[in-house]
Amino acid sequence: MSLKIKIVFITLFITLISCERKINDLEFEKNVMTEILPSLIDSTCIDSRILNLPPPLGKPIYDKDDNYVGRDTTEIKTERENWKKELARIKNDTSKIVIAFNPIIETAEESNQNELVAHFGKKIIPDSIQIVTENYRIDFEKIKLNQNFKLRDLSKFPNRDTIWKTKYKFIFSGVFSVSRIQFDKEKKYGVLSAGFVCGRLCGQGFRIFIKKVNDKWIIDEVEGTWVS
Template structure:
């Protein structure tokens, strides 16, 4: 009787251990894919906010007979408009020559909306299969600090910025001793059963009021993970 109990306990421990190892392996796989594709994701979505400032008004607006805007007649620019436009040009030239790193706030805790992401993934890859197993971990901390990015963008943990509550725009009203460009986030990745394709969401807010939000479809090509397609879902 005692021997049977020991065998049963060992069997239960083996099942639990196997399950934990499987979850750890799946999590490690997701982290490795995110690490591999992360520089491409950053390049595809982040901008230097200083370059996003639109030119000032330069001339008179021209409208058609229906009252719709057609163009701006630069030949009728005022002296004040010319001065402001030249200042804007000089600032753009200054930014273009600036070799300083562009700092971006990043939330390293990646979350997943599994049900919605499966629907999104199926809409683009209709023939993929999904495991029915429920994943218990909704989020994890992504170790982004050691990842080398492709350009002058550098990420800084958003927890290192002053606390501004829920008002993201306040991040942009603070003077920093570095070039601050925006706030970046990504979700966790939802894979198909064979782990050949995946989907995640991401967004970049570059002024507190202006931002772009995307869906990224990724796939494995020649043993490398690449962005298959990115879709702009909303702009604020």
């Protein structure tokens, strides 16, 4: 066998091994995402009805020139009692809370690799070979969520601001998204980005650190990254 043929054979072998590694890594990540997704939603998503029910502070008072001078608290006790009852009603409501979700899991932020080391310690070695620059689709319909949350494909909702102006026959709470997971080499620790948008100017971003404990993936910490 000539040297040239040997080189081609070795190159082909390495390519096949690399492809197999990518597939194995991707399947591993999909399994972790499937396992951790219910906890991610519980940690970041909110029933929008609660957001739209701020505690009463009393009616604002203005002078004859329409300048704010204070609040009328003469009925604040009754207002607070009504507020507490409505809050309890919402929390005890077993109706499904629908969240729009993009099933295409997009690329991870480049900074997440450094954040993984900063959070879990210098002994953590990020998996630099891991492919986190490609998107993949997750079959979220098969994932059982906690509480009353229910995911629906984002593509089934109106585009842009229309999504917030549309009246739905169900309780629509917002839009949830997650990035791919950056793991360490031993696949015991990970970090990903997530976001929950509850209105045109309402939302929050997160960096979520996860770890494997007793063969189960759990959330170690949720860190806020942006607020709107």
